[in-house]
Amino acid sequence: MFKAVDYVRPKSIGEAHDLFVSNTNSQILGGGTYLYLSKRTIQLLIDLQETSLKYISQKDGKIRIGAMSTLSDVEESDIFKNAFNGLVKKVVSDIWSYQLRNAATVGGTVYSRLGFSEFLTLLAVLDVDVVFHNTGVISIKDFLKMPPLRDILKEIVITENDLKVSFQVFKRTHFDFPVLSLAVARCDDEFRIAVGSRPGCALLAKDTPKLLSEGCRDLKTVCDSLIREIPFADDLRASSEYRRHVCGVLFKRALSEVL
Amino acid sequence: MKITLTVNGRKENLEVEPSTTLLEALRMLGLYSVRKGCDTASCGVCTVLMDSKPILSCCSLAVQAQGHSITTVEGLEKDKDFEEIRKNLLLEGADQCGYCGPSLLLTVYSLKKRNIKSLQEIQKYLVGNLCRCTGYHSQLRAIKEFMEVGE
Amino acid sequence: MKYVKRSIKKVDGYGILSGKPAYTDDLAPRNSLIVKLLRSPYAFARVRKIDTSEARSLEGVECVLTHEDFPRIPFTRAGQGYPEPSPYDKFALDSYVRYVGDEVAVVAAKDEQTAEKALKLIEVDYEVLNPVLDFEFSEKSPPIHPEDGISGVENQQNNVCSAYEMDIGNIEEELKKCAHVVKHRVYTQAQAHVMMEPHAAFSYIDYQGRLVVVTSSQVPFHIRRILSRVLDIPLRNIRVVKPRIGGGFGGKQAVHGEIYAAAVTLKTGKPSKIIYSRKEVFESSYTRHPMRIDVTLGSDEKGVLKAIDMEILSDTGAYGEHALTTLMVAGSKNLPLYNRVNAVRFKGKVVYTNHTPAGAYRGYGAVQGNFALESAMDILASKLGLDPVKLRQLNMIREGETSPIFKIMGEGREGAEMTIKSCKLEQCVELGKRIFGWSEKFSKRPESGTKVRGVGMAIAMQGSGIAKIDMGSAILKLNDDGSFNLLVGATDLGTGSDTILAQIAAETLNVPVKKVVPYSSDTDLTPFDTGAYASSTTYVSGNAVKRAAEKMKHLIVQHGSKLFNCSEEEVVFNGEEIIGPEQRLPLSEFATKLYYSENQTQLCSTASFVGDEAPPPYMSAFCEIELDTETGKITPVRYVAVVDCGVPINPNLARVQVEGALVQGIGMALYEEVKYDSKGRLMTNSMMNYRIPSRLDIGDIEVHFVESYEPTGPYGAKSVAEIGIDTPPAAISNAVYNAVGIRLHDLPFTPEKVLKALRVKEGF
Ligand code: FES
């Protein structure tokens, strides 16, 4: 179990940010639900619960989710009942357990780029900006490729659009991390494909969307392409080989929904 | 550090470390209904209500809980709904070792307050409440009656 | 019957659900020292040197113990009848460590953090040895137990912990004569118990200098005996108390942390407590015995079974707890199902490996054996072109019949002859078949598409306690208000046995259940009981309670006659009143008089029971699964179980026992995967990575009862605790075969394995 020496609850993001950068052994505390995964000793825990980052709002085709919103906030918000045909709500409501979703924050999930997060796989194919206090706006696409930032994630902004999205997940039991999650979004001839739980963090495919955009509709060709470009690894839930296979299956299922 | 928690409507002062879990803190206060099953957020046995929502006390910190209201079954002793779901569980024999009992009761109780009526949804919300003894079906019979849902 | 065959509420349920302090950790003194164990990081090593000086000098550390601090006394952790059939192959602490997680040293400190810190300060110089990690090669590997001074091991040099062999008839000859012979090999995994409450114990010295140990254990009397041996103190100076238990399933049928907490208390004089972390529960308590089982069946043209051969290799891990007995039960609780064969052979070996030790686990070998036998039965059925139900009906045991196996194979020794007095297996099969809609579902060939459905079935039997070994006893004490204390050594581990035993006493005395106050268990206060295992409590302890209650009734009549000054024959006790020729007295007044004014005497009855036989409960199971042919994932759809457990004393609790066991069996069949790395480290050592079924992973489960009346049981009852776990592996594997034509051999049936098998079949 991790240890912490000090704990603070700053009243503003600015204050939190200063503490975070000035203390190299500090950590931002969202819901705290994944701390048990860590074994380190942390000098300072910075709890963001009083920094007014718990909100979900919709304006001008953009949905803003404050970093301290919980996964349940997303699941229960009226905004997501309708947005993306309820897909975001559905995906989030399948994550681990109700109890966990009541505490785990959107910021915590996104910032830590949890490999097993279904949510991140879905976000990866939507038009999402990740907004940091200091660094500013980063598209999710870039964010997923960047090394960890020593900055405070404020909110994520999802642009509503008429992407056709399919989300697929394969789990061994209902109460588990996925063996694989996969999302495909389509807007006319443009495609985006993300694969998560590889078991690493969600990854966006490059070649396969191109293939699809160019009009290739041969299932075997596109599946093979995706499987080739996405790296998989072994863990306790599945071998890389099996993941590769499931990726093909889920991809086929997703395509049948968006094509 | 010194903190104040609001538990079952009472203010409680206690001395904790920043990394003390809410589970440990509540047990320090003598609230033994809060039990540890796994310490990896994987069983639900440590569930308590924070601002009326079930959370896992094994992976929440006591310090985080300041300013929120915590409820454990000790605080629901006289609550009508709580009495009813407890009774239903007893009538079905759905309390085997009972170690998971309080956590299940709290979760179901919170769903009742939210007036969730679809059985499928209820089952989904309860997926994080593992039980190794009962095989779940007796619990379901008890819960169905309590939530007033049909097949 | 007024109080049995009634689904009354559990007597302890209200308090437990209300969160009252009831479990071991709730009751431990707040100033207890925290005991932690330093555990081996290596699968096999010798401790060359161990330096505890830094740990000892850490502020807040009260004591550090190593193998040098314990007398070198061999013992077994297994809580079984004495002398145990398990070898004495373990020491409280040893200079050899034989699996990752084996105990190296004990630390006691003022709090958890200090104890953890101290663990890190202990310096151990290990000579790392080559571990034996594949049980199929164990016999050819260097010995895991080369040490002197241990006993009961079959062959230390070859790593054979136990071995057993028996035959009836001439198997080779019989098989030659058979029209059909099928051979089938299966592997089963080291399933974890995952009881929700981890192992917990605390100890202190009472004001008279006696050692008190409070522990979450299924076997308090065995704990007392083992502690007395290992700590070398007189048994009379030890008191073991069992409070409420958060589940056991066999996992608490042994000493675990008790020894170390007690040793610290003896050394320091202070209360100390040990609570296993979940990781310790997985790595260092014990598991189900993984087995490799080969079954050969032979039948005639029509499907009449003529011969059964079963050969087992079982992996007991680093120590031989329950090794011989689980091996034998794999045969003895399955082979008699088909009792009319001409020849049976059973042989097996249990070998050591450097894995987490295996031990008792609900089903106790029977589930492994059932998987092998009942899969083989289906293979035979399909060879014969026969409905699998028909094949069972043709061959299965019936009421009034017997099997020579009952006599030949007991647990660790000879068994007891038994003619089956109650067996409604035929009705179980018939009813299950009807409710499930078997005939229609079985004949319908699965449609094409990627989701295919299939149905499968299996039958099972278990036992009710261990004949001539398991003893239960009870004391009934009349109180001055006319209520009774029922003191039993039987340990309610969440099953509801306190309630059931109170119901049996109430029925016999004809008093309301609330007038019987059950208490279990405390070695100072409650009479001896071997403990809660082997499906024994209702049958064995229940019989003892019934006898004690009969005696109590007689005592009441006897003392009534004294009071009324008449003969015993003239007095009747009807539960409410004592009625004489001219007088009648309510029980409460009678009791008050008896204790305060006239013929002052405490009425107290005690009785014991040991079964001459262990009448088996039976069941049929029918299941439907859905298989995704693209991913290999199996989803349980429906499971119908029909059980003959005699007369269910409390139908609700009996049902929940079966439902719970079925789900645990479904977990074993489908989800609960055990993985070790190449160094012998258990990787699936957390609940995050060892997933047990959630409520959405089990499908619909329906449990029905066909009532029989077991004349030797209390009010016709037999046992029900284990039988439910036996069938899921076989029934599900049969359903998979019927769905897609693949035969799964290896538990659990993970999507990955299923997919592989599908591809082999398709000729990839
Ligand atoms: S103790 Fe298991 S989820 Fe908290």
Ligand code: FES
């Ligand atoms: S009743 Fe024992 S874990 Fe649920």
